[in-house]
Amino acid sequence: MIERVSLPRNDELAGQFELLADLMEIEGADSFRISAYRQAAAQIRETSVPVARLALEGKAKELSGIGKTIEAKIVEVVNDGEIHALTKRKEAVPAELASFLRLPGVGPKTVRRMWLDLGITTVRALQAAAEAGALRELDGVGAKLEERILEALAKPQATEGPRRTLLGSALPRLNETLATLRAHPAAIAVDAAGSARRGRETVRDLDVIASATDADALIDAFCSLPWVVSVEAKGHTKATVVSQDGLKVDLRVVPHASYGNLLQHFTGSKEHNVALREAAVRRGLSVSEYGVTDVESGDVHAFATEDEVYRFLGYSWIAPELRENLGELEAARAGELPDLVVEADLRGDLHTHTTWSDGKDTLEAMVAKAMARGYDYYAICDHSQRLREGGFEGQAAAIDALDATVPIRLLRGVEANIRADGSVDVPDEILAQLDWVVASLHHGFDKSPTERLLAAMENPYVDCIGHPTGRKIGKRAPADVDIERLVEKALETGTFLEINSQPDRLDLSDVHARAAREAGLKLVIDSDGHSIGALDYVALGVAQARRAWLTKGDVVNTHTWKQIEALRKRRP
DNA sequence: GCCGTTTTCGGCCCGACTGTTTTCAGTCG
The missing domain is CATH 1.10.150 (DNA polymerase; domain 1)
Known part of the structure; x- marks a missing residue:
């Protein structure tokens, strides 16, 4: 057996199980085994620690959907690089x-x-x-x-899987569609559902649901929206259309009496619904988008609200962001769901830029927008190496001058680079004069990222690590950062980690943020805004925080500035 | 393959739409 130097990453493990499932399905194997592999793959992707390590310790079995057999297959990947069954299957079925x-x-x-x-x-x-x-x-x-x-x-990458769109890019189209359909005379209720409602970082398509006095009329109106380039499917209860930019949008219409059932069904996730329905079946109930049927009596219970659907099934209402079958059903049954943070809880933004470095809008414009958002404090954290003429002193004077004229507390900050040796590129004498210090990796993502981040956290002036893994969704994979060690060091040194709200960053991710929360770490939700419009991106960061089960108390910038000064690490 | 508020064996969610069909399989979400 060959000893592997490093453990296979979770996405690699999940990919092998998915390929195995695909090949077995083409072969015509038992469908329940196939879905067991897919279930396991999904669980592995949603786990924040290396599942390969858990498998070596015999603890992967504790994850739902992973049993003795699949755990053994994970160990095969560690030892031999590939699941033995996959190697064998590839000989029988051409992998392409x-x-x-x-x-x-x-x-x-x-x-x-x-x-x-x-x-x-x-x-x-x-x-x-x-x-x-x-x-x-x-x-x-x-x-x-x-x-x-x-x-x-004919399209490039046709066989590489469905292209996923950033949530931040898709939301404008979704909101526009909702507004237009709500204004239609036949519409009674129109809402977003699907992965966009759950706040997933990327979406494959958009889902809209409705009830109407005339379903056909609403579906006709939907299919003739100005941006629709083709209608893929159209019936009396649903339609699918495609937009100019290739984004699919689904509309589904039901009687208003079952609107709650429809919203619940169409919000998903698939995994959440399957688990919900399996639990219902065990109690003699069949759940569909039209209602909950008592199998014995044949009685159908339709509900106009989601809250009634969940209550009838014995759960408290579950926030859409939690519906991934990652423990929310058990918590809802026990009445132990967390009271999730909301955007209005944020009292300030602790990572923003201006035209003093690479921002698009001036200090004055950014601060005006921050006040319009109702913030109590606001940190300007331009890039250390890119400050225009006047440098730190010039910017500090400008911030102080403005601070004297506005009701909001302006904080002098910086986003410092973490160098190859783990030091930050701003001298301590300057850091000591600043109110808030963010330190981030901006290059050399493949050069000992974990060690450099750990070293930066030892700096007594570094308050927060910005976009910890440096990923750009769809463009750059996350750096190979050991999140467990990062969280451990953050707790030890009193450093915070960020949930960066840029649509293509969302870093920490939901999975990592949840692990941090479970370890007891508080996180900062920042916009990293480079323009006034970008300050609104915190909505995306809050969605990830909710997906990570964060409450108001788990988020640093829901506290007052005075409280934050007491929470953060002691300065020399 | 996994899993258990009647089960350690025998189940494993539910329905709509399309295309190719003469009553339905396959795909999709």
Whole structure:
């Protein structure tokens, strides 16, 4: 056996189980085993500590969806690099077939026929067959699906899975759609659902639900919204459309009496709903988007609000951000759900920029916006190396002058770089004169990021670590930071960690933030705003904090500035 | 494969829409 120097990361483990599930599904294996592997993969992705290490300690079994067999398979990855069953399966089923599943309208049964009836095993061969009109010869495939496949293959990365859009990019379209549909005469109620309502950092599509006096009229109006470029599906209760930028939007309409059931169903997540329904089935109840049916008597209980749905099933209402089947159902049954932080709890922003460095708006404009948001305090943290003429002294004078004229407390801050040796690039004499110090990694993400962050936290003036993993969603993977050690050191030194609210950062992530909270660490929710509009991004950070089960008390900047001064590390 | 507020064995969520069909399988969420 080969000893691996480093443990496989959770996304690598999850990817292997997902590929194994895909190949088994194409092979036609037992569907419950397949979903067990998918369930395990999802659990591994949602776990903040290395599951490989848990498996070595025999503790991975404690995670829901992971039993003795899957734990043993994880150990196989540690020892040999790959799940043995996956290695074997790849010999039987060409692995490239799994990518066919990403094509629209193509599922395991169709892939199996492409493979066995036509001998297609590569994307290239699939494209050639489609172009030659050979696919339509298959059972269950017609000219229309063949055309759809060709169209999809013409796009780059067609077989690399659905493109996910940043929540921050998708929200404007969602809000615009809600406003238009709410104004329609046939509309009774219109709401967002799906992953956007749950506040996930990225969304694959947008979900809108409604009740209406005339469902067809509302669906017609939805399908003819100005930004709609194609209608993928349209019936009497639902429709799917695609926007210019390729974003799919679903609308679903039900009678108002079951509006609560629909909102609950369509908000998901799938995992949450499956667990909810399985628990209901054990008590003789069948849950669907139309109501809760008592199987024995046949009585259907429809509810106009979500709150009634959850209460009828024996739970307290569960905030959408928590609905991932990660313990929220058990907590709701026991009445032990946390009272989650809300945006209005924030009293200030502790990481912002101005035109003194790379910001787009002036100090005065940013502060005016901060006051409009109702903040009590506001920290200006321009980049240390990029301060324009006048440097720290010049900016300090400008901040102090403005501070004297406004009711809000202005804080002199900095976002310092963490160097290769873990030191920060601003001398202590200057840091000592500042009210608030953020330290961040900006380059060399692959050069001992954990050690550098730990060293920076030892600096007595560093109050908070900015965007701890340095990830850019969809562009740059998170640096290989050991979050457990980071949290441990943060608690030991009195340093805070940030939830950076930039739409493509959201760093710490929900999973990491939850682990930090469970360890007892308080987090700062910052905008890292470089323009006045960007100060509103904290809504995204708050959504991640809620997904991480954070209460008001868990968030540093829900406290007064005086309280924060008492909470943070002692200065020399 | 996993899992347990009647179960350690025998279950494992529910419904809509499309395309290719003459009553439904496959896909999707």
